[in-house]
Every structure is written in C-alpha cells, then in structure tokens.
Amino acid sequence: MKLHEFQAKELLSQYGIPIPQGKVASTPDEVVDITNELGGKVVIKAQAHTGGRGKGGGVKIANNADEARQSATEIIGMQLITHQTGPEGLPVHSVLVEEQIEIERELYLSIAIDNASGMPIVIASASGGMDIEEVAENDPAAIQNELVHPECGFQPFQGRTIAFKTGLDGDLLRPATELISNLVTAFEDNDGTIAEINPLVVTKDGQLIAADAKFSTDDNADFRQKELIENRDTSQEDPREVEARDAGIDNYVKLDGNIGCLVNGAGLAMATMDAIKFEGGDPANFLDIGTANSADAVIAALKIISEDPDVEAVLVNIFGGLARTDIIADGVVQAKKIGLLKQPTVIRLAGTNVEEGLQILEDSGLDLIRADGFAEAAQKAVKAVEN
Amino acid sequence: MAVLLNENSRVLIQGFGGAGQREAANSLAFGTKVVCGVTPGRGGQIMNDVPVLNTVREGVEQYEANVSLIFVPAPFAADAIIEAADAGIPTAICITEGIPTLDMIKVKSYLQKSTTKLIGPNCPGVISVAERARAGIMPVDVYTPGNVGVISRSGTLVYESVDQLTRLGIGQSSSVGVGGDPIIGTSQQEALALFEQDTETAAVVLIGEIGGTAEQEAAEYIKEMSKPVVSFIAGATAPPGRRMGHAGAIIAGKAGTATAKQTALRNAGATVVESPSRIGETMLEVLQSEGLT
Numbered sequence: 001m002k003l004h005e006f007q008a009k010e011l012l013s014q015y016g017i018p019i020p021q022g023k024v025a026s027t028p029d030e031v032v033d034i035t036n037e038l039g040g041k042v043v044i045k046a047q048a049h050t051g052g053r054g055k056g057g058g059v060k061i062a063n064n065a066d067e068a069r070q071s072a073t074e075i076i077g078m079q080l081i082t083h084q085t086g087p088e089g090l091p092v093h094s095v096l097v098e099e100q101i102e103i104e105r106e107l108y109l110s111i112a113i114d115n116a117s118g119m120p121i122v123i124a125s126a127s128g129g130m131d132i133e134e135v136a137e138n139d140p141a142a143i144q145n146e147l148v149h150p151e152c153g154f155q156p157f158q159g160r161t162i163a164f165k166t167g168l169d170g171d172l173l174r175p176a177t178e179l180i181s182n183l184v185t186a187f188e189d190n191d192g193t194i195a196e197i198n199p200l201v202v203t204k205d206g207q208l209i210a211a212d213a214k215f216s217t218d219d220n221a222d223f224r225q226k227e228l229i230e231n232r233d234t235s236q237e238d239p240r241e242v243e244a245r246d247a248g249i250d251n252y253v254k255l256d257g258n259i260g261c262l263v264n265g266a267g268l269a270m271a272t273m274d275a276i277k278f279e280g281g282d283p284a285n286f287l288d289i290g291t292a293n294s295a296d297a298v299i300a301a302l303k304i305i306s307e308d309p310d311v312e313a314v315l316v317n318i319f320g321g322l323a324r325t326d327i328i329a330d331g332v333v334q335a336k337k338i339g340l341l342k343q344p345t346v347i348r349l350a351g352t353n354v355e356e357g358l359q360i361l362e363d364s365g366l367d368l369i370r371a372d373g374f375a376e377a378a379q380k381a382v383k384a385v386e387n
Numbered sequence: 388m389a390v391l392l393n394e395n396s397r398v399l400i401q402g403f404g405g406a407g408q409r410e411a412a413n414s415l416a417f418g419t420k421v422v423c424g425v426t427p428g429r430g431g432q433i434m435n436d437v438p439v440l441n442t443v444r445e446g447v448e449q450y451e452a453n454v455s456l457i458f459v460p461a462p463f464a465a466d467a468i469i470e471a472a473d474a475g476i477p478t479a480i481c482i483t484e485g486i487p488t489l490d491m492i493k494v495k496s497y498l499q500k501s502t503t504k505l506i507g508p509n510c511p512g513v514i515s516v517a518e519r520a521r522a523g524i525m526p527v528d529v530y531t532p533g534n535v536g537v538i539s540r541s542g543t544l545v546y547e548s549v550d551q552l553t554r555l556g557i558g559q560s561s562s563v564g565v566g567g568d569p570i571i572g573t574s575q576q577e578a579l580a581l582f583e584q585d586t587e588t589a590a591v592v593l594i595g596e597i598g599g600t601a602e603q604e605a606a607e608y609i610k611e612m613s614k615p616v617v618s619f620i621a622g623a624t625a626p627p628g629r630r631m632g633h634a635g636a637i638i639a640g641k642a643g644t645a646t647a648k649q650t651a652l653r654n655a656g657a658t659v660v661e662s663p664s665r666i667g668e669t670m671l672e673v674l675q676s677e678g679l680t
Binding site for chain 1 (some may be wrong): 406410461462484485486487488489491492493495496511524525526528529539540541542543544546547550551567569570594596597599600601604619621622623624625626628629630631632633634635636641661662663664665
C-alpha cells in the first residue's frame with residue numbers, strides 16, 4: 001500500500017526524522033488558515049500517489065495568503081497527470097501546506113528490499129531531487145549502498161559511511177547517522193517495501209530535513225499493520241480494483257484492452273495476457289483467482305470482469321492444481337445463469353478434476369466457447385472480439 | 388536420480404489442515420511416502436491414515452521424515468520454516484503464499500547457518516516423476532517420466548509447460564517451483580545447478596517472469612551449463628510499477644522487464660520462447676537438434 005506524502009512524513013516524524021512544519025488541507029479556506037499560521041510563505045503540494053507532481057502542476061509556491069488561495073483552488077480537485085499516472089491522471093482531494101525551507105544542499109536517501117542479497121538496502125546519493133535510477137546509470141560512484149543485516153541490524157558505522165560519502169560530515173555527522181538509522185527502524189517496524197526521502201535537504205541554517213517522503217508497505221503484512229492500513233486512500237486506485245479487493249480478490253489489475261481474463265495463478269495469468277497479445281488482441285485486466293475454491297469467489301470475479309464496459313469477450317483459463325476446475329466451471333455456469341457474462345466467453349480447463357469440470361459445462365447447455373489448449377483459447381478470444 | 392526428491396523421500400506435512408490432508412492423500416495415491424502431519428495441539432490423532440504430531444522434531448525422530456511440505460498460514464509460516472530447519476529436515480518446501488517479506492529476510496538469514504534447503508515459499512512444490520515422489524500441489528496426471536527438468540517461479544505455468552511436453556511425448560525428470568516471492572529459498576540459478584548435476588535430466592525448461600534480476604543471474608549460470616535450456620518469461624505485456632499477483636512480479640527499473648531478461652537468456656545460449664503456448668514444441672525441436680530424444 002502506498003502512503004501519501006503527508007502520511008509518510010507523519011510516520012517518519014514519529015521516528016524522530018525532522019520534517020517541515022505544515023498541515024494537510026482539503027479546502028482553499030483551510031489552506032489560507034494554515035498559510036497564515038505558517039507566516040505567509042508556503043509550498044502547496046498535491047497529495048496524490050505519483051511522482052513528478054511538480055512538473056504536472058501539482059506543487060506551487062505561495063508567498064502570501066492570496067497566492068495560497070489561488071494555488072489551492074487550482075490544485076484541489078484537479079486530475080493530476082504525470083509521467084507515472086497515464087493520461088487520465090489521479091484525483092487530488094487534499095494538499096500539504098508547508099513552510100518554505102531555505103535549501104543549501106539536496107541529497108537522496110532511501111531504503112528498499114534488495115532481492116539479490118535478501119536484505120533491506122539503504123541507498124544514498126549526494127545528488128538529491130533526481131531520479132535515483134538515472135544517477136545509478138550516469139554516475140554510479142555517487143551512490144553509497146549499505147545492506148541491513150537481519151541479525152545485527154543496521155550499524156552506526158554504516159550510517160557514518162553514508163554520511164561521509166555524501167558530505168554530511170562535521171556538525172551534520174551525528175544528526176545524519178541518527179536520521180539514517182531512524183529511517184531503517186521506521187521501515188522495519190512498519191513492514192516497508194520502500195521508504196524514500198528525496199530530497200533530503202540541508203537547510204541554510206545547517207539543519208537536516210525530509211523535504212519530500214514516499215513510503216510503501218508490504219501488503220502481505222497488512223494483518224499486523226492494522227493501524228497503518230487505515231491510511232489507505234482508495235481514490236488513488238482504479239475503482240474496479242477497489243471493488244475487486246472489497247470482494248476478496250486481491251490480484252486484479254485493470255488494463256487498457258477489451259478481453260477480460262479470469263485465470264488461476266499469477267504466472268499463468270501473465271502468460272494469458274502475453275498469449276492474447278501474441279494473437280493480436282489486448283487484455284482488459286490481469287486477474288489471478290488463486291485457489292478460490294468456492295463458486296461464489298468465481299462469480300464475484302466474473303462480476304468485476306463482465307461489468308467492465310471495456311470488456312467485449314471473456315477468457316477463462318484454468319490449470320487446476322490446488323484450484324479445482326469443477327468448482328470454477330460451476331462458478332462460470334452460475335454466473336452466466338444470473339445474467340453475468342453477456343459477452344462471448346471462451347473457457348479452457350485443464351488439471352485437477354478436469355473431467356468433472358467439462359461435464360458441468362456440457363450439462364449446463366449454455367453458450368460457452370470451449371478451448372482445448374492455451375493458444376486455441378487465446379485465438380478464440382481474440383476472434384470473438386473481432387466478430 | 389532426479390532432483391531434491393527420490394524414492395527415499397519421507398514427507399512430513401506442516402499445517403495438516405484441509406489442503407495439507409488433501410495433498411497428502413494425492414501424494415500417497417501417487418506412491419509417495421507421506422509419513423506424518425504436524426499440527427501443534429493435534430498430536431496423537433490419525434487423520435486419513437496419517438499420524439499427526441505436535442512438532443517437526445518428533446516427525447524426524449519417530450518417522451525419519453526428511454522432507455517437510457509446509458501449508459502453515461502466512462502469519463505463522465516463518466516460524467514453521469525455522470522449526471523444520473531446527474529439526475534438521477534437509478529439504479523444506481513451502482507452499483504458503485503471502486508471507487511478509489521482512490519475515491522471509493529473517494528466515495533466509497537463519498537458513499544460511501543450517502543444512503536445510505528451502506524451496507519456495509509461494510510455490511507449487513517439487514515432484515520427481517519416475518521416483519513417484521511428490522511434495523506439492525501439482526496435478527499428477529499431466530506428468531510422464533522422462534529427461535526434461537522444469538523450473539518455474541509460477542505454479543500454474545509448471546503445469547502448463549509439463550502438459551505441453553507430455554502431449555508431445557516428452558517426459559519429465561523433476562519439476563521445481565522456486566516460488567513467486569521476492570525472497571525465496573532456492574534461486575532459479577541454484578535450481579538449474581541441481582538439474583545440471585542430475586544424470587536423469589538432459590534438458591531444462593526455465594519459466595521466469597517480470598520483476599527482480601533472478602533470470603539474469605540464471606543466465607550467467609546457463610553460459611556454463613552443458614545442458615540446453617528453453618525459457619519463457621511471463622509478463623511481457625504487464626504494465627510497469629504494478630504488482631502482477633506474485634509479490635515479486637513487479638517491474639521496477641529496466642532490469643525487471645521481460646525484454647531485459649529475454650535478452651540476457653538469449654545471450655547466454657538459452658532458447659527463448661515468445662509465446663507461452665510454444666514451450667513444448669520448442670523443447671521438442673531443441674531435443675531433436677541435440678539428439679536427446
């Protein structure tokens with residue numbers, strides 16, 4: 001789950017990481033009040049789950065209350081379009097109003113999971129405000145990485161190594177090493193997948209401050225992060241994905257095409273999308289129904305898929321392992337009987353209990369397009385859309 | 388020979404609930420020695436003819452279990468894996484999906500000091516076909532004994548590719564689902580090494596997917612392999628930045644894309660298949676051209 005900037009900053013602040021003074025607001029009046037409280041000079045930042053907010057017009061500087069009202073009116077309610085959002089953009093319902101800070105230097109600091117070593121990795125660079133991947137490509141020597149050992153934890157010397165490498169020495173050494181180790185603790189306590197401070201700012205009066213912050217958490221740890229997940233903002237997600245999750249389907253991703261897919265297993269679901277593309281079609285979604293061993297779960301998934309106005313044909317591709325094809329077949333038949341699946345529906349069943357599954361389809365007498373293999377299923381789905 | 392499992396494998400099942408009992412029955416029917424189940428607090432019971440114990444250690448001591456198949460729910464799965472390792476089980480296979488990444492980081496660190504090899508988590512398990520040894524959730528009907536090894540991050544793509552092979556008359560030695568999570572016990576590269584050393588295996592199917600760099604690391608090893616590898620990467624059409632079901636299947640940066648992985652594998656000498664429906668046919672062509680059928 002992604003946190004908004006203001007949520008991420010609140011979290012980091014709880015771990016002693018300095019953040020600019022500021023408050024979140026959802027109306028221009030609130031923005032004006034906060035601006036006055038902060039002395040009149042502020043930065044107004046759209047709260048949306050995307051990078052590149054500044055370029056998209058979602059971050060504005062205001063030097064008095066009138067300017068603040070003007071900017072707030074422009075930003076609150078906008079659809080923020082950035083290089084990460086796609087053409088439809090993301091809705092902005094709130095803004096973070098912060099004091100302006102006088103910047104001496106900008107740095108980059110983050111922590112993420114390093115799959116190769118199987119450990120969290122702290123990444124720092126003296127070049128802040130920039131895309132770290134670009135820095136990694138153009139100037140790898142500017143980056144200092146330190147792994148967080150799962151048994152001994154992050155060590156002070158590692159913090160010092162980062163601090164010296166990024167020029168945070170002298171009076172800044174102690175606050176910098178504290179800040180870095182606090183970031184590691186925040187990441188570990190909250191099951192982070194990425195925590196990023198970019199830029200980490202050294203102010204003109206020699207203070208370190210997290211000028212921007214990003215924090216994402218591990219969905220697998222939701223069961224033990226109950227307080228944190230209350231920060232979820234579903235307005236930043238596709239409404240169909242929210243509906244799917246509410247129906248207990250975690251693995252649904254809306255895509256641009258017109259062939260709805262219901263598949264078991266993430267790999268097969270991705271490969272089904274690939275096969276559709278390979279045959280000249282376009283998938284409308286990724287959906288891994290998993291082991292969903294109840295007809296109701298199948299019906300719930302088919303509801304999401306078949307009520308998507310973009311969907312012109314549906315492809316059900318099941319290779320049963322733990323998942324039983326007879327239960328899936330039963331779900332498909334029931335869905336069709338209650339008026340879902342008005343689109344042409346191609347169904348391919350293989351694996352566990354396949355004879356029973358095919359018998360259920362046969363006995364239903366319903367108009368379902370059967371396919372034997374993977375390629376045939378994709379071809380028939382693509383053809384169904386063309387017709 | 389086959390890899391990881393053979394006729395001497397004695398399987399213990401941790402988390403002996405509905406799925407565990409069902410798969411125990413399936414493995415027993417296939418001919419595998421499923422020797423006991425472990426559910427804390429249920430020790431002393433017998434379920435579907437399988438004795439239930441309270442701890443893994445009892446299973447090792449009383450039933451000489453040497454493989455643990457883990458179905459324990461995600462919040463408790465890390466504990467289960469460490470219990471298996473602590474009891475000295477040589478091969479632990481974890482089916483459980485949804486284990487928090489930071490839990491797996493601790494597990495992985497613990498395992499470095501143990502002799503236990505972990506397969507998974509979030510995987511379909513392992514089967515050695517001719518040896519009739521199955522520790523997993525795969526449907527057995529699609530398999531036929533033979534000389535092709537299968538490695539995959541995805542469970543259902545193991546079944547899919549095995550099915551394609553079988554329909555073309557190509558049998559399998561073993562299949563290993565390495566798992567779809569970002570932190571896993573045995574990498575694709577390590578699984579390739581097992582098949583490279585296996586006398587029963589002549590060629591390997593490697594099914595990767597988007598996200599991470601495990602396929603690039605596997606490609607480095609393929610350069611040194613004597614056996615041909617046919618590979619498919621799932622997720623060529625997935626949008627970047629979105630988690631595609633598997634926790635590990637998210638494109639972050641250029642290395643995570645299907646194209647980057649396909650290129651690395653091709654450059655290493657693997658035969659890369661673009662369409663998932665052509666895995667079997669392509670392996671047939673490779674076996675024929677190398678005189679391995």
